[in-house]
Amino acid sequence: MKKKLLICFMLLIMVITLTGCKKANNVNNTKNYKIIENKLECTHTEGETVTTLLFTYDEDNIKRYEIIEKTDLKEEEAARKLNEKISEEIRKDGKLQGVHVVCRYENTSVTKTITIDVDSLDDESKKYYKEQIKEYEGLSNSKIKDKLEKASYTCVEK
Numbered sequence: 001m002k003k004k005l006l007i008c009f010m011l012l013i014m015v016i017t018l019t020g021c022k023k024a025n026n027v028n029n030t031k032n033y034k035i036i037e038n039k040l041e042c043t044h045t046e047g048e049t050v051t052t053l054l055f056t057y058d059e060d061n062i063k064r065y066e067i068i069e070k071t072d073l074k075e076e077e078a079a080r081k082l083n084e085k086i087s088e089e090i091r092k093d094g095k096l097q098g099v100h101v102v103c104r105y106e107n108t109s110v111t112k113t114i115t116i117d118v119d120s121l122d123d124e125s126k127k128y129y130k131e132q133i134k135e136y137e138g139l140s141n142s143k144i145k146d147k148l149e150k151a152s153y154t155c156v157e158k
Contacts, residue, residue, distance in 0.1 A: 052069075
């Protein structure tokens with residue numbers, strides 16, 4: 001009886017040891033896969049407005065596109081009115097799937113931000129995205145950078 005218990009106990013220890021080793025190997029293997037994202041940030045100043053375009057890439061596919069426009073005015077009342085006007089204009093855009101819009105003002109600065117997550121777009125949102133990105137559609141990261149730099153943008157790859 002003692003022999004049988006000892007054999008069963010040893011078999012149990014072997015099973016636990018072998019199972020534990022397999023799990024450790026699987027965990028280590030999943031760390032080998034990492035998605036590499038590249039970012040291109042391009043900025044342009046015209047008058048009171050600084051426009052920043054931010055492209056996030058996975059290889060040469062755009063995953064996220066952001067447009068940030070910051071306008072500095074001389075008076076707080078003018079900033080409040082501009083904020084109201086822009087907020088009304090972009091309100092419908094914020095209802096689109098995968099599109100996030102924000103307009104806010106602080107003191108005399110008004111900032112409008114439109115963020116488009118490409119993988120989250122439905123059919124209607126894709127039409128909006130194509131309108132926003134039409135001049136860059138199908139271009140690689142480097143070609144977009146060249147095009148924007150020719151249009152007086154300052155671009156930095158991150």
